[in-house]
Amino acid sequence: xxxxxxxxxxxxxxxxxxxxxxxxxxxxxxxxxxxxxxxxxxxxxxxxxxxxxxxxxxxxxxxxxxxxxxxxxxxxxxxxxxxxxxxxxxxxxxxxxxxxxxxxxxxxxxxxxxxxxxxxxxxxxxxxxxxxxxxxxxxxxxxxxxxxxxxxxxxxxxxxxxxxxxxxxxxxxxxxxxxxxxxxxxxxxxxxxxxxxxxxxxxxxxxxxxxxxxxxxxxxxxxxxxxxxxxxxxxxxxxxxxxxxxxxxxxxxxxx
Numbered sequence: 001x002x003x004x005x006x007x008x009x010x011x012x013x014x015x016x017x018x019x020x021x022x023x024x025x026x027x028x029x030x031x032x033x034x035x036x037x038x039x040x041x042x043x044x045x046x047x048x049x050x051x052x053x054x055x056x057x058x059x060x061x062x063x064x065x066x067x068x069x070x071x072x073x074x075x076x077x078x079x080x081x082x083x084x085x086x087x088x089x090x091x092x093x094x095x096x097x098x099x100x101x102x103x104x105x106x107x108x109x110x111x112x113x114x115x116x117x118x119x120x121x122x123x124x125x126x127x128x129x130x131x132x133x134x135x136x137x138x139x140x141x142x143x144x145x146x147x148x149x150x151x152x153x154x155x156x157x158x159x160x161x162x163x164x165x166x167x168x169x170x171x172x173x174x175x176x177x178x179x180x181x182x183x184x185x186x187x188x189x190x191x192x193x194x195x196x197x198x199x200x201x202x203x204x205x206x207x208x209x210x211x212x213x214x215x216x217x218x219x220x221x222x223x224x225x226x227x228x229x230x231x232x233x234x235x236x237x238x239x240x241x242x243x244x245x246x247x248x249x250x251x252x253x254x255x256x
Contacts (some may be wrong), residue, residue, distance in 0.1 A: 018214070018244040019064050020237065021077030021206065021221040024102075026084045026124055027091040030226040034120040039226045041090045048098040050230050051076060058100035060141035061219070062180045065204060078102035079206060079221065081145060081183055082115060083132065085125040092138055104135050105183035105206070108170035109147030117149045117185075129174055136175040143181035144168055144202075151186055152193045160193065164200040181206060184218075194218055220244055 025037035027044055039047070051058060058078040059067070067075050078095070080087055083106030095102055104127075107113075112128040115121075127135065136142045146152065146163040147170070155163065164182065172178040180203040184193065187208030194217050197205045202217070210218035220243070222236050 017241050018220060019061075019068060019075075019077055020240050021061060021064070021079060021219060022058075023206075023208070023221045023223045024078070024080045024091070025082055026086055027080075027094075028084075028086045028124065032122050033226070035118060036225045036227075037223075039224065039228075041094055043226050043229075044091060045094045045097070047224065047228065047233065048094065048100060050233055052098060058095070058098070058102060060101050060103040061143070061204060061206065062103070062141050063101065065216075077221075079143075079183065080104045082149065083107055083127045083145065084115075085127050085131055087127065088131055088134060092135075092140070095140075096138075101139055101141065103141040103143050103181060104132075105143045105145035105181070106132050106135075106171070107145050107147060107149055108132075108167050108174060110149070115149075132171075133175055136177070141179075141181070142171060142175050142177075143179045143183055143206075144171055145183045146185050149185045151188055152184060152196075153188055153190045160196050161200075164193075164196045164202075168200050168202065180204060182217075187221075189213060189218055214244075 027039055027041055030038040030040055048058060055074055056076045059075050061077045061079060064075050064077040078100060080091060080102055083104055087104055106127055110126055113126050114123045132142060144167040147167045150163060152160055152163055168179055182197045182202045183206040189207055194213055197217055204219060205217040206221055207218045208221055210220055214220060222240055
């Protein structure tokens with residue numbers, strides 16, 4: 001019997017933690033920032049420089065998940081919640097200068113509106129429909145943040161469906177592509193909400209600290225503030241690894 005001389009099939013390495021995904025919001029003047037969700041463009045540039053020095057490239061979540069499925073590390077997810085209009089003038093040029101992409105989670109029910117859900121302000125304008133199309137045309141991933149930025153766990157079934165299914169349909173019409181990802185407003189979800197996101201056809205969902213819901217439809221993320229520089233980012237990276245280890249081990253260098 002002839003010996004089998006075919007080359008062994010390559011094994012896809014298993015990555016040892018859930019993906020590291022960073023959460024941004026507004027990129028503008030952080031002077032008045034009661035919620036700690038604003039970074040300046042200069043600080044964003046500094047943070048992306050830190051990632052590059054560690055051999056990490058920022059990408060959108062859908063691209064990150066595809067790369068992980070192929071066993072590729074060296075990537076970190078970048079997300080921008082709420083769809084602030086300053087993304088176009090402040091964040092986008094910095095991202096492109098670093099060769100990065102990102103996922104921008106927008107609110108198709110509030111085009112050109114403002115963050116009225118933040119009682120302490122300050123009021124910041126949101127992307128218009130044309131702005132959302134510009135984000136997509138620039139190579140960024142557009143995801144849904146629901147229609148109106150509401151606590152989904154407090155809604156009726158009909159209202160919840162409008163926030164999940166309705167927002168996906170609205171973005172499909174707007175950018176000619178159905179979004180792959182959904183981001184839970186306030187990072188809040190329960191099993192009913194996650195199931196509605198699944199039924200709507202999303203491939204993944206982003207939370208903050210999903211607890212027992214953690215999985216493809218409730219991915220954990222790391223909040224980034226203007227105060228985060230090298231040492232703080234490194235501490236947050238380590239915390240993510242410790243909190244989100246998965247079965248299997250790989251060699252060094254997996255941050256994606």
